Amino acid sequence: MTILVIAEHDNKVVAPATLNTVAAAAKIGGDIHVLVAGQGAGAVAEAAAKIAGVSKVLLADNAAYAHQLPENVAPLIAELGAGYSHILAAATSNGKNILPRVAAQLDVDQISEIISVESADTFKRPIYAGNAIATVQSTASVKVITVRATGFDPVAAEGGSAAVEAVAAAHDAGTSSFVGEELAKSDRPELTAAKIVVSGGRGMQNGDNFKHLYALADKLGAAVGASRAAVDAGFVPNDMQVGQTGKIVAPQLYIAVGISGAIQHLAGMKDSKVIVAINKDEEAPIFQVADYGLVADLFEAVPELEKLV
Numbered sequence: 541m542t543i544l545v546i547a548e549h550d551n552k553v554v555a556p557a558t559l560n561t562v563a564a565a566a567k568i569g570g571d572i573h574v575l576v577a578g579q580g581a582g583a584v585a586e587a588a589a590k591i592a593g594v595s596k597v598l599l600a601d602n603a604a605y606a607h608q609l610p611e612n613v614a615p616l617i618a619e620l621g622a623g624y625s626h627i628l629a630a631a632t633s634n635g636k637n638i639l640p641r642v643a644a645q646l647d648v649d650q651i652s653e654i655i656s657v658e659s660a661d662t663f664k665r666p667i668y669a670g671n672a673i674a675t676v677q678s679t680a681s682v683k684v685i686t687v688r689a690t691g692f693d694p695v696a697a698e699g700g701s702a703a704v705e706a707v708a709a710a711h712d713a714g715t716s717s718f719v720g721e722e723l724a725k726s727d728r729p730e731l732t733a734a735k736i737v738v739s740g741g742r743g744m745q746n747g748d749n750f751k752h753l754y755a756l757a758d759k760l761g762a763a764v765g766a767s768r769a770a771v772d773a774g775f776v777p778n779d780m781q782v783g784q785t786g787k788i789v790a791p792q793l794y795i796a797v798g799i800s801g802a803i804q805h806l807a808g809m810k811d812s813k814v815i816v817a818i819n820k821d822e823e824a825p826i827f828q829v830a831d832y833g834l835v836a837d838l839f840e841a842v843p844e845l846e847k848l849v
């Protein structure tokens with residue numbers, strides 16, 4: 541059995557989710573190869589070669605893959621992946637954009653967002669916003685799988701010494717082109733990789749009040765997230781949304797402030813190791829999943845907490 545893991549990267553560094561995906565591959569067992577498709581991505585390939593458990597890195601360095609357009613990358617993966625037992629990518633926006641196309645081109649079903657590996661052909665994945673866990677067995681010749689990063693502890697980024705092999709195949713479908721991107725810049729940790737997340741909900745009342753959460757987060761070295769209600773109300777941008785239709789996080793500590801705890805929000809954070817809730821309504825459902833609950837007005841509790849940190 542040989543498994544192909546698709547590296548998540550920006551042509552400069554390997555994204556942390558790749559380490560969780562390699563961990564899922566290691567649970568399946570067998571040889572693990574990593575594909576780096578990009579342009580000028582040699583440093584990514586070198587870093588991928590050091591990931592513990594990786595035995596080979598394939599580097600497809602070509603202008604067609606510069607922005608990892610799915611129309612170009614998917615045929616590459618389908619061509620290379622046909623000889624593998626499994627193809628794995630992180631269930632990020634990128635992975636979710638590319639892998640269904642790969643599955644279609646290989647004429648197999650995709651197995652989405654696995655959270656555990658039961659055996660080489662059997663996996664667990666959440667359904668109904670995490671209200672039920674399905675056990676899925678696949679008979680596909682090549683198993684095309686996206687991996688929910690929070691389900692697997694990352695492997696070590698160092699320790700391996702895989703060989704890097706260049707791949708010449710260039711697929712330019714010519715059906716899409718890269719126009720531009722606007723990336724949110726923040727000195728705070730990335731939401732899905734942060735060890736501590738402080739999230740605000742509708743109870744914050746407006747975007748300006750998020751300054752209380754930023755102040756607390758900066759002292760804790762935390763990322764700041766939000767409920768969908770806070771995003772929909774325009775308090776904060778939507779890349780901060782945690783939940784079923786936002787980001788899935790599982791930090792060591794999740795502090796939910798002015799968030800009621802709707803099932804769609806819980807779907808994105810209930811696997812956090814320790815959950816703290818601050819809410820003035822003692823009946824709020826968030827307290828059912830919280831390890832520590834503070835029934836208080838957030839505008840008093842958060843500044844007080846910040847002073848104590």
Ligand SMILES: Cc1cc2nc3c(=O)[nH]c(=O)nc-3n(C[C@H](O)[C@H](O)[C@H](O)COP(=O)(O)OP(=O)(O)OC[C@H]3O[C@@H](n4cnc5c(N)ncnc54)[C@H](O)[C@@H]3O)c2cc1C
Binds near residue numbers: 769783803820838839
């Ligand atoms: C298909 C679908 C997908 C969805 N996806 C998501 C998702 O990804 N993420 C998500 O979050 N939601 C999602 N939702 C929306 C979800 O159902 C809830 O509407 C949303 O999570 C509520 O956000 P909230 O807790 O901030 O607001 P509310 O439910 O309005 O809760 C606000 C809370 O703040 C408390 N509060 C108010 N003032 C204070 C104060 N001064 N001090 C302390 N506490 C205070 C209140 O007691 C209340 O509990 C989705 C819904 C649907 C239908």
